[in-house]
Amino acid sequence: MEEKTENEISIFVGKRAWYELLLASVFFGAFIYMILLFVYFAFIEVSVKIAIRAFVVFLLCGTYCLVYGFKFSATKNMLVNLKTNTIISRYIVGPFSYDVKLKATEFEYVSFFEDRYGEFGTKLWYVKNRHYEMYSFEDKESAFQFSLNLSNKLNIDLLDATEKGNFKWVEKEKIQ
Known part of the structure; x- marks a missing residue:
């Protein structure tokens, strides 16, 4: 292994x-x-x-x-390679899997948001205005924890975009 x-x-x-x-x-x-x-x-x-x-x-x-x-x-697993700035999404159905690779130049920040269906999602932003939607969650706390862990591991900023038109940068130092 x-x-x-x-x-x-x-x-x-x-x-x-x-x-x-x-x-x-x-x-x-x-x-x-x-x-x-x-x-x-x-x-x-x-x-x-x-x-x-x-x-x-x-x-x-x-x-x-x-x-x-x-x-x-189907399940979706992800691998973020920091060395090559590649996001690999692996979709798995039984014994079959399909990989989707996305090459990003530089990760900028992670955001979590509420969509129109009342679910909370996480996006990884890179190269100015491009983003990759990662996962969606049923509650805000799960989306926040996932986004916080991801931003800590990638060492980038975290944006709270749950309120439309009222985006806030999360100060990670106060949380930890």
Whole structure:
């Protein structure tokens, strides 16, 4: 196993709850069932009218099942490499993973904010006005703690943007 250096910050979400995985398996199972129904009506019992209906149902309901299957089973892990200023997001669904790499020149500050749905998010800002939205949380305290830890590890400033139009820089010395 590779030893982590102080130039890397790893953020792991953890595993999904058992009921989320159960729901994901139901949605993936329904998706596979719809594929089999379409294949049956299109190639085995050849009926153009029924095959077209099965295809339309597959497109509508199958897409729904596939998206919600991914929603309930996917996790997102992040790695921030300070040496190369790279943010790597790893999306994981079961044994499969997909990496998205973002190259930033210099990290400027971390902000936490409230979105229009009442959730709190964290953004990592770099190069003037560019940002990377990291995670969202249900409560303000979790978003604040995550943002504070990240800003401390990156040694950059922290911005409280939870009130629209009233942004405040957080003085980290007073908190610690």
